Amino acid sequence: MNVFQAIKTRRSVRSYxxxxxxxxxxxxxxxxxxLAPSANNYQEWRFVVVRDDVTRQKLMAAARGxxxxxxxxxxxVCCAQTDGHVMTCGQKCYPIDVAIAIDHMTLVAAEEGxxxxxxGSFYADQVKQILGIPESVPIVELLTLGYxxxxxxxxxxxxxxxxxxxxxxxx
Ligand SMILES: Cc1cc2nc3c(=O)[nH]c(=O)nc-3n(C[C@H](O)[C@H](O)[C@H](O)COP(=O)(O)O)c2cc1C
Numbered sequence: 001m002n003v004f005q006a007i008k009t010r011r012s013v014r015s016y017x018x019x020x021x022x023x024x025x026x027x028x029x030x031x032x033x034x035l036a037p038s039a040n041n042y043q044e045w046r047f048v049v050v051r052d053d054v055t056r057q058k059l060m061a062a063a064r065g066x067x068x069x070x071x072x073x074x075x076x077v078c079c080a081q082t083d084g085h086v087m088t089c090g091q092k093c094y095p096i097d098v099a100i101a102i103d104h105m106t107l108v109a110a111e112e113g114x115x116x117x118x119x120g121s122f123y124a125d126q127v128k129q130i131l132g133i134p135e136s137v138p139i140v141e142l143l144t145l146g147y148x149x150x151x152x153x154x155x156x157x158x159x160x161x162x163x164x165x166x167x168x169x170x171x
Pocket of ligand 1: 010121122155
């Protein structure tokens with residue numbers, strides 16, 4: 001599968017088989033995160049890989065009861081150990097850098113026949129307490145990972161004409 005095929009194949013998977021993710025596949029997914037680009041190569045991302053069933057049920061509760069968070073055999077809690085770097089453009093580095101790493105993981109997961117779903121709807125204070133994550137470490141997203149129970153339909157996107165402007169901003 002080439003990169004574009006992985007981009008087109010990836011879906012948000014919210015229903016998982018009761019089947020563990022092989023260690024080598026999990027490592028390959030994590031390796032894709034490790035190789036991601038980051039501002040000034042800061043690499044502030046940190047990942048807590050949760051496979052324990054009891055902990056995953058707690059994470060599900062902290063993710064507003066989204067059932068697939070407890071169903072997925074792996075939840076990757078995507079954090080940052082950050083000095084709070086801000087780019088000249090005014091944007092913080094770590095949310096962007098962690099997001100790129102997550103996207104790398106979703107694409108390699110797709111290549112491996114695994115499903116993922118980004119989860120931003122969670123109470124960070126609860127997740128920190130469950131996993132012993134220090135107050136100073138922001139949690140950017142959770143990422144569920146596992147074999148899809150079914151393949152979701154593709155979701156709608158705006159057309160290129162609606163999102164691309166040429167040479168200057170135009171309405
Ligand atoms: C930053 C971010 C946060 C998200 N948070 C959630 C979430 O909490 N729960 C959920 O079910 N899906 C979540 N999603 C998945 C989106 O709903 C999904 O990507 C979008 O509807 C497009 O569908 P697709 O991923 O299948 O292409 C999130 C996606 C992103 C990128």
